[in-house]
Amino acid sequence: MSVTIVDIAKQAGVSPSTVSRVISGHPKISPATVRKVKAIMEEMNYHPNVMAKSLVSKVTNTIGILLPRPAEELFLNLFFSEMIRGVVTQAARSSYDLLMATGTTEREEVDAITRLVRGRRVDGVILLYSRQADPVISFLKEEKFPFVLIGRNDEHPDILTVDNNNVQAAFDVTRHLIAQGHTRVGFVSGPPNLTVSRDRLEGYKLAMQQEKLPVHPEWIVEGDFLQESGYRAMSYIMNLPERPTALVVMDDLVAFGVLGGLTELGYKVPQDLCLAAFNNTPMSELTSPPISSVDIGIYQLGYTASQTLLRTVKGETVHQNRVLIPHRFIPRESSLHTIHK
Amino acid sequence: MSVTIVDIAKQAGVSPSTVSRVISGHPKISPATVRKVKAIMEEMNYHPNVMAKSLVSKVTNTIGILLPRPAEELFLNLFFSEMIRGVVTQAARSSYDLLMATGTTEREEVDAITRLVRGRRVDGVILLYSRQADPVISFLKEEKFPFVLIGRNDEHPDILTVDNNNVQAAFDVTRHLIAQGHTRVGFVSGPPNLTVSRDRLEGYKLAMQQEKLPVHPEWIVEGDFLQESGYRAMSYIMNLPERPTALVVMDDLVAFGVLGGLTELGYKVPQDLCLAAFNNTPMSELTSPPISSVDIGIYQLGYTASQTLLRTVKGETVHQNRVLIPHRFIPRESSLHTIHK
DNA sequence: TCAATTAGTACAAACGTTTGCATTTTCTTC
DNA sequence: GAAGAAAATGCAAACGTTTGTACTAATTGA
Structure with missing residues (x-):
């Protein structure tokens, strides 16, 4: 059925090992043999059996x-x-x-x-x-x-x-918001067992502390990487007695959810709530308004x-x-x- | 190094073939043997070498x-x-x-x-x-x-x-627009060598013809599956002397591009131009306004x-x-x- | 011219499985 | 208790490669 290395060998009048060495570019095969074998491989449309190769060479590519x-x-x-x-x-x-x-x-x-x-x-x-x-x-x-x-x-x-450096990234984002006068900045986090969530939360806290701003636990909401969690976070945040004026969000898609919810309720972004997110997926510039985001070079x-x-x-x-x-x-x-x- | 079928066989006091048959659930291996071999496989943490298996069985899973x-x-x-x-x-x-x-x-x-x-x-x-x-x-x-x-x-x-049934799908979308009074409906197509592009174009034409509406060649623009092409299509369409009032677009992301361009130029959707697209990717309901789309069950x-x-x-x-x-x-x-x- | 190198190639074992067939063991049945 | 059938298992070849070693032929140096 399938043409193998011994078929080539027979046709070329050499041994299978020679064919194998031609394939792997072994140094001491005579140029003439190399040429002949290659021609026959071409002609017979040979392709090595990857399984057999891997079995002996222990390499799978x-x-x-x-x-x-x-x-x-x-x-x-x-x-x-x-x-x-x-x-x-x-x-x-x-x-x-x-x-x-x-x-x-x-x-x-x-x-x-x-x-x-x-x-x-x-x-x-x-x-x-x-x-x-x-x-x-x-x-x-x-x-x-x-x-x-x-x-x-x-x-x-x-x-x-x-x-x-997610700590630094979150630090940067938070400072950006603080620099515009925000003192009540919230954070929509990711699943707490992900390292990236912890790092970003830490960066956020660091920035707040450095600016001597309070970090209210109720301003920190847990989400995941889906839009719905942004929506939920939004409803929670906007119902707080003293709600944040800006929000750092773990992911664009989640920020999307926040944005959608806000628009639905008649709030304006960024006037009523400022939003900055991470990951800079292509969609972040497609929303209205476009969402500030950290390009992490995915x-x-x-x-x-x-x-x-x-x-x-x-x-x-x-x-x-x-x-x-x-x-x-x-x-x-x-x-x-x-x-x- | 890696534990093989013969290691198991030795340990269990049977032949390799028996072990193999235990693995593949061969009918006539005695329950006792099955139990013993399985226990030893478990104990020695055996996992079959996929390459060897595929080599002889010709199946790769x-x-x-x-x-x-x-x-x-x-x-x-x-x-x-x-x-x-x-x-x-x-x-x-x-x-x-x-x-x-x-x-x-x-x-x-x-x-x-x-x-x-x-x-x-x-x-x-x-x-x-x-x-x-x-x-x-x-x-x-x-x-x-x-x-x-x-x-x-x-x-x-x-x-x-x-x-x-892309012909039917495009037919449906076009009719939807026509039903709302549109007579000048344009079409942003995909690459012409894709069957899906042709089918949808055909469905669009069919709907127009059935309603005795003219199909102007300049209302049909070629795009691809990226946002930019939507942007380009938009600029072209909006500069036509007699431009369409509605647009059928091959893909949501492209429609996104159209939408973004329109918003940028101060046009309102759907008032100035109606938009309907295909594929119903998650983002189609995230835009403002959300984009009508055909769910094709990706x-x-x-x-x-x-x-x-x-x-x-x-x-x-x-x-x-x-x-x-x-x-x-x-x-x-x-x-x-x-x-x- | 002959031994010693070197270049080129062939042989055969190995990789870890599966599987047809042969063999052994166990079970029936008379 | 022996013959025959059925059940369970073992043997060995095969899958298509790679690779260490052995071999042959050609080349070199003295």
Whole structure:
């Protein structure tokens, strides 16, 4: 059926091993043989069987990527597509393929990764975001399997990570609002088990403290990465007796939810409430008003993670195990409103 | 290093073949043996080597998915993430993994697919959208390799497809606008080599003709699936001496571009121009005004495609080779404005 | 001219499974 | 209790590569 290396060998009148060496560019095969074998491969339309190759060489030329767990939902956020795009692009550049793993529960996630790793299906793994107490990380570390985490995990300071300085980013955003005269600034956080949520919350608090502004616990609301949570946060915030005049929001899509709710209730942004968010997904400039957001270089995060992973997989030693991708705050209309005392 | 089937066999005092049969649930292995072997597998933390397994069984439990070519851009449209989500979810349900292939040129695309297919890396392939004269389709057909096309291709009426009735959908949208008194309806199309573009254009024309309305060629503008093209289309349309009062747009994101441009120029939607689009991506209800759109069941398309593919891969004969996913027009504010003569 | 190198190639084992067939063990039945 | 059938398991080949080692032929140096 399928043409194999021995078919080529027979046709060319050489041994299979010679053909194999031609393919892998072995130095001491005579130019004449190389030419002949290559011609025949071309002619017979030969393509190596990847499985057989991997079986003996222990290399798969594939990297695994663990999709966000509640795949049902987070996928709706452009954030992850953009990140995956970065990974795909870089991987393709080294002709690595990408294998997606997914699971709906933490258990299933570990199972999926286990299948990939123990089944020797991939050479390395990329984790798209960082939770505290992540069993996947523990597993990969235990197996000594190459992986890169996009994000950071305090329990494992030694692993390879690609991250932003989220504390600084949140600090910047908050200061931007304070600089316009806001003294009551609220914060819509992400799930508290995500490192990124904690970091940003910390940056926010730091900025408030530095400016000697009070941080009211009721101004801090927990959300996730979906629009609805923004809507909910909004209703809660706007019903507070002494409500904030500005809001820092963990993600654009959530800010969207806030914005939609406000518009629905007849509030004006930024006059009635200033809004600044993170991630700068393409939609943040499509709303009216456009939403101020921190560009964290999502694509870059994915791209760099893939690059770092491939380097370690290929045995190059990576000198710094924690790469930081720079962020940049992009002010837009949603946060441009000066408060006068 | 890695524990193999023979390690298990030794430990259990049986032959490797018995272990293999335990794994695959062979009927005539004694319950006692099954129990013992399973216990030892558990204890020794055994996971089968997927490569070795695939090499002999010729089955990979993996399906390939060809990402949209100008991956750089189309990925920015939530459309594809949503579709992939459908595919992933269904595939995971049958514990199939997903391998992503991509290429920046048509040539690279064919190469990528060839690698997957000839290298026996996947059991089947899903193509996310349909172009005319697609060499990938020709290749897969020639190889008699299982694949499912999301969309339709007139040159290959016999292949497995999952599609919408796009002619009907465009017909519905156009009629919706006409019903509100519009007589000058324009159309922002997609790339003309995509079947979906042609179908929708046809449906639009059909509706116009049925209502005895003129179809002015200058009211038909070509775009792609990105926001910018909407912006461009808008500038062109609004500068026409006799411009349309309503616009049917191939995709939400493009309609976004139109909307943004209009707002920028001080036009009001729907008063100055009515807008209706396709695909009903989550963002269509986030704009102001929200955009009327046809829900084509993107997730369903992906899910069903995966399901269909897995059926054929497993040898079940699929009785209908062309599955249609129902669509539903969702009117929103952007198209709700009645014209009085 | 002959030994010593070197260049080029072939042999065969290995990778970790699956599976058709042979073999052994256990169970029926008379 | 023996013969035959049925159930359970083992043997060995095969899948398509890679790679260490051995071999042959050509080249070199004295």
